[in-house]
Amino acid sequence: MKDDRQLKIESALAQIGSLEDPATGAVNFPIYHSTAYRHPGLGQSTGFDYTRTKNPTRTVLEEASARLESGDAGFACSSGMSALQTIFALFGQGDHLIVSLDLYGGTYRLLERILSKFGVTASYVDTNDLDAIEKLRTPNTKAVFIETPTNPLMMVTDIAAVAEWAKPHGILTIVDNTLLTPFFQRPIELGADIVVHSATKYLGGHNDVLAGLIVTKGKELSEEMFFLHNSIGAVLSPTDSYQLMRGMKTLALRMERHEQNSLAIARFLQEHPQIETVYHPGLPEHPGYDVQNRQSSGNTGIFSFKVKDARWIEPILKNIRLIAFAESLGGVESLMTYPTVQTHADIPLEIREAVGVDERLLRFSVGIEHIDDLIADLDGALQAALRETEGAGN
Ligand SMILES: *Cc1c(COP(=O)(O)O)cnc(C)c1O
Numbered sequence: 374m375k376d377d378r379q380l381k382i383e384s385a386l387a388q389i390g391s392l393e394d395p396a397t398g399a400v401n402f403p404i405y406h407s408t409a410y411r412h413p414g415l416g417q418s419t420g421f422d423y424t425r426t427k428n429p430t431r432t433v434l435e436e437a438s439a440r441l442e443s444g445d446a447g448f449a450c451s452s453g454m455s456a457l458q459t460i461f462a463l464f465g466q467g468d469h470l471i472v473s474l475d476l477y478g479g480t481y482r483l484l485e486r487i488l489s490k491f492g493v494t495a496s497y498v499d500t501n502d503l504d505a506i507e508k509l510r511t512p513n514t515k516a517v518f519i520e521t522p523t524n525p526l527m528m529v530t531d532i533a534a535v536a537e538w539a540k541p542h543g544i545l546t547i548v549d550n551t552l553l554t555p556f557f558q559r560p561i562e563l564g565a566d567i568v569v570h571s572a573t574k575y576l577g578g579h580n581d582v583l584a585g586l587i588v589t590k591g592k593e594l595s596e597e598m599f600f601l602h603n604s605i606g607a608v609l610s611p612t613d614s615y616q617l618m619r620g621m622k623t624l625a626l627r628m629e630r631h632e633q634n635s636l637a638i639a640r641f642l643q644e645h646p647q648i649e650t651v652y653h654p655g656l657p658e659h660p661g662y663d664v665q666n667r668q669s670s671g672n673t674g675i676f677s678f679k680v681k682d683a684r685w686i687e688p689i690l691k692n693i694r695l696i697a698f699a700e701s702l703g704g705v706e707s708l709m710t711y712p713t714v715q716t717h718a719d720i721p722l723e724i725r726e727a728v729g730v731d732e733r734l735l736r737f738s739v740g741i742e743h744i745d746d747l748i749a750d751l752d753g754a755l756q757a758a759l760r761e762t763e764g765a766g767n
Pocket residue numbers: 452453454455477479480520524549551552570571572573574583584585
């Protein structure tokens with residue numbers, strides 16, 4: 374619906390696409406598979422010419438995404454990585470980026486192995502440290518790229534502070550908002566220029582669609598992104614656009630349950646004798662707690678924790694049953710992963726260790742199952758791990 378900026382976000386989400394098909398009144402916007410569109414006459418267009426440039430189903434998703442993130446334009450991509458690649462195509466030979474230190478492994482790989490070939494360099498830093506950021510700034514610095522909270526260590530960056538620092542220098546602020554989604558955090562309202570999502574995660578929410586989203590603020594940047602999106606062509610298919618909208622309709626309900634469950638499990642683990650540290654920005658002990666509360670209206674469903682003994686990792690992953698040992702995050706099903714060998718293998722050991730991603734760290738993407746079942750599963754696996762290592766006769 375066109376004027377849903379006035380609606381509360383729960384309503385805007387539930388009604389994505391529901392008023393967009395005046396021909397039939399379909400409550401769910403149809404999937405337009407057509408790649409070609411008849412021209413009414415010479416020099417005339419229905420607004421649709423060729424599906425890479427613009428597709429009706431994708432447009433409904435893109436316009437809804439722009440409104441949800443308080444931006445001016447949205448672009449749906451075939452994956453989070455292709456969304457990032459499209460954004461990074463803004464930069465070229467000699468350009469410099471300042472990037473969050475505890476970064477998604479794939480983003481690091483894209484910058485270091487691919488963008489580097491095009492002469493784009495990146496410096497990695499704790500983006501909460503404005504002095505450190507300022508020290509890295511050069512006349513060629515074009516953007517600062519933030520993940521907040523970071524995955525897996527849940528470091529929180531003050532988006533408004535970074536955007537305020539960047540703006541006078543003409544530096545773009547780009548925020549990967551995958552973990553919180555616009556339901557909990559809207560970086561453009563805090564001063565960011567570009568928001569990016571792996572929509573594969575919470576926006577899709579069901580571990581069944583790979584997608585990425587870009588939202589831009591400002592006419593010039595939106596036009597440039599439109600050019601890059603069409604020219605690179607890593608666009609989301611009509612079927613996947615539909616599938617993603619279908620998932621997004623229940624985002625509010627899911628995020629509320631993800632937050633509740635993850636906080637309850639984080640508190641349970643905090644008291645658990647086999648756990649050393651719990652990294653959850655919803656806990657008052659977390660260093661990012663205040664900033665997180667100020668800039669977001671809630672917490673994501675993922676967090677990490679460190680067990681006291683590295684030998685427990687293998688038996689824990691073997692003994693969880695309801696919780697799946699699997700990569701990815703943000704779906705209704707609970708997944709647990711071991712970042713140091715799964716998601717962060719492409720990040721050099723010294724960076725991984727500097728931020729604390731080590732051999733005792735597990736990351737938990739808490740699903741929407743009943744909290745009692747989740748705690749029983751996790752506690753059972755921890756107890757089994759203890760028994761197995763004691764049995765090994767240490
Ligand atoms: C998964 C993820 C990506 C990459 O997205 P894909 O959809 O897997 O291509 C980027 N950033 C973050 C924070 C992610 O979790």
